[in-house]
Amino acid sequence: MASSTPALNSFRNGPDENGHFGIFGGRYVAETLMPLVLEVEKAYLTAKGDPDFWAEMEYYRKHYIGRPSALYFAPRLTEHFGGGKLYFKRDELNHTGAHKINNVMGQALLAKRMGRTKIIAETGAGQHGVATATACALFGMECEVFMGAEDVKRQKPNVDRMRLLGAKVVPVTSGSSTLKDAMNEALRYWVSKAETHFYIIGTAAGPHPYPAMVRDFQSIIGEEVRWQLEEAEGKLPDVLVACIGGGSNAIGLFHPFLDDESVEIFGVEAAGHGIDSGEHAASLTGGNPGVLHGNRTYLLQDDDGQITEAHSISAGLDYPGIGPEHSWLHESGRVKYVSATDTDALKAFALCSKLEGIIPALEPSHALAYVGTMIGDLAKDKIVVMNLCGRGDKDLDAVIPRLEEMGEL
Amino acid sequence: MNYTASRLDKCFAALKDENRAGLGIFVTAGDPDAETSLAIMKALPGAGADMIEFGMPFSDPMADGPSVQASSQRSLKAGGSMVKTLAQLRAFREDDKTTPVVLMGYYNPIYIYGVERFLTDAIEAGADGLIVVDLPPEEDEELCLPAVKRNLPFVRLATPTTDDARLPTVLTNTSGFLYYVSIAGVTGTAEVPIDMVTAALARLRKHTDIPIGVGFGIKTKEQAAAVGTVADACIVGSAVVDAIRDSLDGSGKATGKTVGAVTALVSDLAAGVRNARS
Known part of the structure; x- marks a missing residue:
């Protein structure tokens, strides 16, 4: 369970209801994604207040993550x-x-609660991709990981791990073929699959509620x-x-x-x-x-x-x-x-x-x-x-x- | 400086009188280079474009497919920038006082240019509206409200995922026209599903009287004609920038065929929208 409620003059109150930390954060995404981003937010707020969700997290933290x-x-x-x-x-x-699995487990359990069984993720070095592929294997979910074509070459062992775990690694050749482009491509793909897929973002960035949600899981x-x-x-x-x-x-x-x-x-x-x-x-x-x-x-x-x-x-x-x-x-x-x-x-x-x-x-x-x-x-x-x-x-x-x-x- | 030219309103009123849909053509400023891009832009109205969606190049266009991404990359590689985008618009306006030009792109280059400076310079250069893909209603305070304050139309996107509950939010502060994205996807990757668009427009028109343009997935004369039976405007982008790409030489430079390749496609599409309702 997340920590106790912070005081008013706290550094721990953010973000506000629109996902802003001061001028930072927010939801700067295409309209196609907005309904889904709002749905994720709603589902997360419900899960966050549900002791059953945290009990499930605690189980996997202890017995699976270690x-x-x-x-x-x-x-x-x-x-x-x-x-x-x-x-x-x-x-x-x-x-x-790595720490990546802390967040992935939370988002995968959330996706499960939302009834989503198809997962996408971006990855740079491959650690988040491996963690996501791992959780998807555990929960029997379909997994596609977007990875810059340059990184696919540089990080072959992690590419092989993801494949072994049953994930499909999608090499991204747009832009500079690295993490930034993998995230662009994952967002583009999500736009076309918004009705069926859950996007597990790997770091405390992206549109609200991701930065707050990833922080809470970490x-x-x-x-x-x-x-x-x-x-x-x-x-x-x-x-x-x-x-x-x-x-x-x-x-x-x-x-x-x-x-x-x-x-x-x-x-x-x-x-x-x-x-x-x-x-x-x-x-x-x-x-x-x-x-x-x-x-x-x-x-x-x-x-x-x-x-x-x-x-x-x-x-x-x-x-x-x-x-x-x-x-x-x-x-x-x-x-x-x-x-x-x-x-x-x-x-x-x-x-x-x-x-x-x-x-x-x-x-x-x-x-x-x-x-x-x-x-x-x-x-x-x-x-x-x-x-x-x-x-x-x-x-x-x-x-x-x-x-x-x-x-x- | 406030916007007063009302070119979009006049354009849609004229289209209504003619009982036909308009043709909106998307090109990226500075693609494949500043000079050729201006020549293309100047040739668009004569070839049958009723309005221009003028792309502001961005390094990370996250709602665009490969064609428009490549178009942005060509522009940036040739030195494209916000300053040059507005300069090209200004040069276009020297000869053309009537064709509406809607600036289309992503927020970061505008934010870095400075919102108030951008609005002033865009209005002065002759822009007739803004489409900023990554500014949903939830972020209206950034640019939409400042633009509306100056009477500059802020054209919003509605998509297949925008349901009836959300539509009023999307329509608030939308002006000029509503841009209906025909597919849940990025530009240029799928073909426009005519039946679904027809149903969607019927739904949208229950909520608004504002003109509706339809884009994403219109590539051919036949598709333009089909969409033109129900939409107030058909917007074509990826096919146009693909025509530019296909006309370039081996090193990616413009050739003598570049402008003609675009005008030929636009004339064809224009014939499509003009015959749609006859």
Whole structure:
């Protein structure tokens, strides 16, 4: 069940009834989709208030996903950095190896309640696609996953996993053939199948109610951290850190703590080759507000409002937008958004593997790279909790040659 | 600056007098390049277009099929932008004071250009209305209400998924005409289902007296004629930009055949709508 009702002057009240977080969010979709988006919203509001829905979620969280995920004190990295204590929230231990399944399970159960048995999804690196294919196999639903043709080539193991799970992978060749285009194509397909299909969006973006709904399903991450750290240390965390592409793992960790003033919160965007190079995926650091994929949010775009290409070594962060709630938290100043480059992330990837015996995904490696820049300055009793939101096996093909080149391996 | 030209109203009144449907032709500004696009635009009324749906190119046209996507890409690749779109409209208006031109596209380029600046410049350039695909009634405060305040028609889309309960919401603040999307899908991917359109228009007309244009899936003279028996206007886009595409040389540049390829298709479609009710 979602957390208790926040106070009036809270950071946790959003969005309003039209899906706005301040000026961000909203429902910027074609009329064909509007009735369906409204139907999803209505169904979600009903489910959200229904204890049976959450009981079903709880069952699958415990017995299928494997929650709660561990909160693990990382002793050797803590010693290595020589400052505050570092904890990992181990969401890479979930079934399918990332936080994505938390959200997929919620949306799949919602689709089931709505009587929809055909599912579509977009995917970049393939983690959301695999999680969706998994839930569809579990519930006997038809599954089509839209994936940029470039990503189909780059992420063959995940393509094979999806196929094995019974999903149809649809390569997308429009635009730049990556995640942004996969989402365009999924929306186009949905327009033509609005009567029969449910679209499981993979991150806390898209038209209302998706950003709020995905956040609610991912908030289990932060809710668990709260009681797990209370058990381990008897206190709240001092610092939270998570990586951000669309931002679903981050909002899941952050949201339960937004009103705890003592908790400093950092979101880490992908700086690619460096913000100044122009080749990055840092929408908040290097973009400005615009409207894409159903919501107003920070986007990478040119002076004419044309969306530009994102770049990151991590396919999961390689998206020119960000969830609208993050844009709002950025402008309100509650969360600080920083960035880490490809190189920083690769070094953190190697470091975590060697010192903790955990091979992290490239995405949380960005978060760890930022942790490395600040935790050394913290007092020894300060606690940093970082969301280790995915495992790195999927990244080895991309990472190993680069680490060899850098002399890290 | 407020809009005063009323070209859409005059056009639909004239069509009513002639007892025929109008032909709306969609082209993307700057496709395949600024000069050729202006030449195409100038040739459209003479070839039989009664109104022009003038596409503002966008990198991520999420309600459009491959044909219109490619058209946007050609324009952007050739340097298309909002500034150039409005410049092309201004150049068109130097010679043509009567053909209605409705700007059609997505919200982000307008938002980035600036809503008030856009309205001022669009009215000044000679636009007669706006169709912005990703602004449903729920987001009226963004652009629809500011446009209505200046009397600039805001043309809304109704679709097969817009039921009777929702129609009044869609019709509120709609002016110029109502654009009925004939299929639940993206542009240019399916053929117009005539029987369903006939039934849908009968339903829509119970709710409104505003003229109704029908688009998505009209490619041939015969389809235009069939839709023209029930609609106030037939709107054709994908077939037109496909004609542009097919006329280009191997490197995607315009050829001597490009303008003629479009006018030939438009003349054919125009014959279709003109004979529809005879």
